[in-house]
Amino acid sequence: MNLTRNPALIEQLAASYALGTLRGGARRRFEALARTHASVRAAALIWQGRLASVTELQPQEAPSPAVWKRIENLVQADKQARAMQAARQAPRASAGGWWASLGLWRGASAAGAMAAVAAVVVGVNLNTQLNGQVRELSARLAATPEIQYVAVLADDKAAASMLVTFDPKNNRLVLKRVGGFQESADKSLELWALPQAGGPKSLGVLGSEKVIRLTASDTDVREVPALAITLEPKGGVPPGSGPTGPILFKGALIQTTL
Numbered sequence: 001m002n003l004t005r006n007p008a009l010i011e012q013l014a015a016s017y018a019l020g021t022l023r024g025g026a027r028r029r030f031e032a033l034a035r036t037h038a039s040v041r042a043a044a045l046i047w048q049g050r051l052a053s054v055t056e057l058q059p060q061e062a063p064s065p066a067v068w069k070r071i072e073n074l075v076q077a078d079k080q081a082r083a084m085q086a087a088r089q090a091p092r093a094s095a096g097g098w099w100a101s102l103g104l105w106r107g108a109s110a111a112g113a114m115a116a117v118a119a120v121v122v123g124v125n126l127n128t129q130l131n132g133q134v135r136e137l138s139a140r141l142a143a144t145p146e147i148q149y150v151a152v153l154a155d156d157k158a159a160a161s162m163l164v165t166f167d168p169k170n171n172r173l174v175l176k177r178v179g180g181f182q183e184s185a186d187k188s189l190e191l192w193a194l195p196q197a198g199g200p201k202s203l204g205v206l207g208s209e210k211v212i213r214l215t216a217s218d219t220d221v222r223e224v225p226a227l228a229i230t231l232e233p234k235g236g237v238p239p240g241s242g243p244t245g246p247i248l249f250k251g252a253l254i255q256t257t258l
Contacts, residue, residue, distance in 0.1 A: 004037050014043035018051045150256055151227050153249035161249045162229060166221050173203060173214040181248070183208070183231060190236045192243060194226040200243055205236035226252050
């Protein structure tokens with residue numbers, strides 16, 4: 001199967017690669033594919049950037065006491081192993097000396113066994129903690145917006161005035177004012193989809209805030225080549241009617257998915 005013709009599968013593999021769940025031969029094959037195909041390489045870089053931004057939002061946390069205890073147990077076990085190795089290589093003082101003491105060997109064996117058990121218990125606790133962190137990271141990743149469309153709407157002088165992004169996962173249009181335009185109190189801005197066929201379709205009336213969020217479905221923006229913003233009476237035009245005011249800003253709607 002040609003993966004380069006399956007963008008959805010590439011996205012899944014790139015997400016698994018960045019998260020670290022793509023392993024073994026599958027991971028090596030994905031890396032080889034990324035070296036020869038720019039689209040696969042770009043998908044991997046995008047997902048690595050998304051996960052990096054998620055981890056930056058996490059608050060700093062001190063290591064769990066269990067982690068330090070495990071390190072201490074491992075260090076002690078290593079010291080005991082080194083001491084036992086040195087004892088084996090030392091010359092015997094006498095047949096009945098400390099070297100032949102069965103109690104010493106029993107004590108050393110018991111201490112080593114206890115250290116090994118403690119290390120295993122701490123390891124299980126650490127693994128449980130890491131699994132919890134992975135689940136939390138996965139939940140945050142699922143809540144991260146998936147920007148699939150973007151548009152920069154400009155005025156008739158090509159000055160950017162509004163940045164528009166669409167997140168189909170959350171059915172959310174986000175508009176951010178990037179210019180200095182501000183409508184008067186008796187007017188409203190209205191966002192329109194400009195399909196290839198048919199008249200403009202209203203996507204919502206904009207508030208006066210710096211960042212505006214509108215609800216929209218994937219069908220509202222899919223295969224829509226451009227968006228426009230008009231100046232309308234307060235509250236926008238009646239539902240089902242077309243724009244009545246002048247077009248202030250307009251721009252192409254670009255799909256960002258590889």
